[in-house]
Each structure stands twice: as structure tokens, then as C-alpha cells.
Amino acid sequence: MALSELQQTQELIRKNKSILIIFKKDWSGDAAASSLALAETLRKLDKAVEIVCQDFKPTTSLNFLPLSQIKNSLINLQKFIISINTSQTQVGEFYYDHQENRLNIYLTPQNGQLEAKDVTTAISDYKYDLIFIINSPDLASLGEAYERQPDFFFNTPKINLDHSNRNEYFGDVNLVNITSAASAEIAYELIKSLGDKLIDDNIATYLLAGIIFSTKNFKVSNLTPKTLSIASLLVHYGARREQIIQAIYQNKFLSTLKLWGRVLSRLNNDLDDRLVWSSLSVQDFLETATTPEEILDVVEELIVSMPKTDVVVLLHEGRDINKKEVCCLVYAVKNGNALFLSKRFEPSGNSEIAKFSLNNLSLAEAERLVIGEIKSKL
Numbered sequence: 001m002a003l004s005e006l007q008q009t010q011e012l013i014r015k016n017k018s019i020l021i022i023f024k025k026d027w028s029g030d031a032a033a034s035s036l037a038l039a040e041t042l043r044k045l046d047k048a049v050e051i052v053c054q055d056f057k058p059t060t061s062l063n064f065l066p067l068s069q070i071k072n073s074l075i076n077l078q079k080f081i082i083s084i085n086t087s088q089t090q091v092g093e094f095y096y097d098h099q100e101n102r103l104n105i106y107l108t109p110q111n112g113q114l115e116a117k118d119v120t121t122a123i124s125d126y127k128y129d130l131i132f133i134i135n136s137p138d139l140a141s142l143g144e145a146y147e148r149q150p151d152f153f154f155n156t157p158k159i160n161l162d163h164s165n166r167n168e169y170f171g172d173v174n175l176v177n178i179t180s181a182a183s184a185e186i187a188y189e190l191i192k193s194l195g196d197k198l199i200d201d202n203i204a205t206y207l208l209a210g211i212i213f214s215t216k217n218f219k220v221s222n223l224t225p226k227t228l229s230i231a232s233l234l235v236h237y238g239a240r241r242e243q244i245i246q247a248i249y250q251n252k253f254l255s256t257l258k259l260w261g262r263v264l265s266r267l268n269n270d271l272d273d274r275l276v277w278s279s280l281s282v283q284d285f286l287e288t289a290t291t292p293e294e295i296l297d298v299v300e301e302l303i304v305s306m307p308k309t310d311v312v313v314l315l316h317e318g319r320d321i322n323k324k325e326v327c328c329l330v331y332a333v334k335n336g337n338a339l340f341l342s343k344r345f346e347p348s349g350n351s352e353i354a355k356f357s358l359n360n361l362s363l364a365e366a367e368r369l370v371i372g373e374i375k376s377k378l
Helices: 005-015 029-044 150-155 183-194 201-215 225-236 241-250 254-265 282-288 292-305 363-377
Strands: 018-023 048-052 080-084 091-099 102-109 119-123 130-134 158-162 173-176 268-270 275-280 311-317 325-332 353-359
Touching (some): 005 183, 029 130, 268 363, 311 363
Antiparallel strands (some): 325 353
């Protein structure tokens, strides 16, 4: 009888020692929190675990999580090995130096002479023997981590854990459940299957944080009784709900609220509210003491407030006031594809979030161009 996806995952965890957990470059709180919960669980099972998110930059709303565990690049996957046959001649001193573009290694034999035939080279196995890819629709969404090391991802077993209907089922094992409201729900089911006693107050807190992030504090339309049941169980395990709510919602800086006000004051809509957009100038950021990095939080608030919306677009002027640049973010809320909608502008990102810049246009000109293009494709 064939093993279920969950059983296959358990078997891969049992067989492998060194595990990479990675999530998409345009990450969410659900991805980060679920990854931290899974990592802590695997370490309890005596696994070596590292977490990576390309160019990861934490936000203040996540400061209750141990974000220092998340590395911002995937490096040193393999080692180049130089081996010396010392069966006939022992090596005494050795040193190395750099000359132009060459690394020179100098060996002094204790007796006799070393020859070229005594030297061999090899490349080590990959540093990790199992990959968990969390809350990511496809491999391309991982950014440079995948682009620079595609062979590693193709040759290493991959467990794809996600709840999005955009997921492309790219894993060797796919723990994908589109009826779940958060990837943290699926992570909880996996961790629970590995052993009830593995869930402590920290793991429970991370998982509950993932659910709260993904459901916007239980406000989304796809919330299910199962989601609420799991949240209740996590509180029973010791999840610190008050700490999560305070960090995410109650500690918002006045500056962020002012930025939110600027976005609302310029909010536009069309196609029976299916398309919503707004724009921000450099002056808006200066006067509210905020940065463009805080825009994604604003997008998430818009999504919760406007359940009929399919696409949210935010445009803002670049940081350099001497450079005429407009940065654009397209967020496909439901079944749309943000990359398709903004294909004309050569965006980066994934089907959910696409980003691109336009040069030599004013903010108003860029807004007319981008909104006109997206309207034509909706």
C-alpha cells in the first residue's frame, strides 16, 4: 500500500540529517512563523536545520519571533576538496597565498617528493540532504537562492508545504491543502504527527502567529472551524496569543497609521471594486517618517477591508528625488496572476505579488499606464 504524503514526509525526516527550510523572497508572516516552528521541532529530533529567505529583512511586527535564525542567502552548499596521497611521502609545512586570480597552495614534504599524481580533487555532497519549501507557490519565487543553485533543488528531495491554490505542486512530496487558511495549519498537522510532546509553548506561539498572520486575526472569508480548533489547541499548548496580538496589531507606530491614512485618502477603485489602487509620493514617506518597506502591511489591511477586491495596486515614487522613478506593486488577491497582469512591465516576483519600476514617468503618468494595462487584462 502506497504511503500517504504525510507518511512520506515522516520517512524523509527519519532518513535525513541535514535539512534546509526555505521560503519565498516576497515572504509572509505565515511563512516565517511556520518555518521557525518546523525548525525548532526538527532540532528536537536531532536534525541539523537552517532557515533561508533571500534578502530577508524582518519587520517590527515580527520582533517577538527569533528572526536571527533566518539567513538572507543560500551559500556554501558544496566544498571543493583537494586530496594529497601521503602513503609514501608525509607532508610537513604548508601555506597558501593569492596571486592575481589564482590561489596557490604550497606543500613541503617531510621526505622525498610529491608528484602531480599524488593530488586529486573532488566536490563534496550538498550541505543539505532534504529541503522544506514553505508557503511558496513555485521554485522561482525563492529568488536568487534557486536561480543560482537550480541543480541543488532538482537533485535534493523537496517537501512542498503550502495552502495556496496557486501552488504548482513542484515537490517530491506535496503537503498542499488549499482548504487550510494558513500554512501554519499544515505545519501543525505535520509536527503533531511526529509526536504530540514535541509541541512546546514556543512552537505553539510560532504556529499560532502564522495562523493569525494568514487570517488577519481570524477575519478572512476562508476561515474554517478546523482553523479555529487548531488555534484553540495551540493556546492549550501554551501559545502566547496576547504577545502575538500586541506585536502585530497593538504596537503599530503612529507613522505607519499616518501612511495608511495617505493611502486611503487617494484610494481609487474600478470594475465594481475588483480593482483597487492608490499612490504615494516621496513627500508622503518623508512627512510620515516611513519607508516603502511598510507598504506590504498596508496592502494586507486593504485586502481584509475589501473582500470583493481581486487586485490591489500601489505605486510610489522612488527614494531618490533626483531620479524620476515610480515603483509599482501588484497584488493578486484571489485567483489572478500578478505576473501575467503586469507582464508588459517585466516584473519580478510570483503569481501573488509582482514588482517593477518605471523610469522617466511622473507618478500620475505611471498610474494611468499601469491601471490601464491591468484593467485591459481583468
